[in-house]
Amino acid sequence: MTERASSGTPAGVVTTAVGQVVAAAGPVLRLRGVGWSVRGVPIVEDVSFDVREGEFIAFIGPNGAGKTSLFNLISGIHPATHGAIELDGADITTESVHGRARRGLGRTFQTSSLWTGMTVSDHVRLAAQAAAGPGASYRIWRRAGLYAPQVTETLERTELAHRADTLAGALSHGEKRKLELAVLLVSDPRLILLDEPMAGVSAEEVPALTALIRSVHRDLGRTVLMVEHHMDVLLGLADRLAVMHHGTLLALDTPAAVMADATVQQAYLGEGL
């Protein structure tokens, strides 16, 4: 069914091709003129886009283009110095990282964020506890079984059940990335930001990790934003491709349209896509 927003209708109302008026689900995430300057130097500038429920958007761009900085603004690690960010229609521009997480926004980091001396299952259990809120803090160690079903399910989904008692430091790079995903998934986020989930992963481990991310998107129905340099990986996953360049959003469209875009090609001359 083709849907078209008819001119003159209020926001959130869509007239379909056959004239039916339906309530349109708003974007999950909306950025309007978002920017971040550090000591007057702009790092991210005037970024605006909407993310639809269930969408997968891959972010590309040269080193230093501002991809991680943009994810930091969306997840609340740095407050935006310009513009506004909405999650499910609520203004979260000044909301804390935890507040955004409680609303269903979760992220992984470009560099590993694991405790090498802690087991795989303890990582996931602690994340489940953190998601349950501060009231659960002391109960967890007395009643370690409290989160056992969640932990088991998450480890099975991320293909780490056989590594439950292994220390994170003993995992392969691919398994570490899976564990970071497990830590994220156990808190049940609806909007997931993945910053270079393949970084440091061996070529043999990339297909399994790609399949896992695809299943989080398709089978669990999560909305995903992902920074990734591996074009072969992201072209098989992404509905839309976003190109960052010198802190701005240069293009956001279907992968085919972005690859054919003359401005994008020009921006990448000498830098390689």
Ligand SMILES: Nc1ncnc2c1ncn2[C@@H]1O[C@H](COP(=O)(O)OP(=O)(O)OP(=O)(O)O)[C@@H](O)[C@H]1O
């Ligand atoms: N906290 C900060 N203070 C000052 N400058 C920063 C800070 N964080 C990032 N930058 C600068 O902002 C620019 C964008 O960095 P960012 O890490 O967002 O790029 P990126 O697109 O993620 O690059 P990469 O592909 O290498 O991960 C860089 O020039 C970086 O040095």
Ligand SMILES: [Mg+2]
């Ligand atoms: Mg980065």
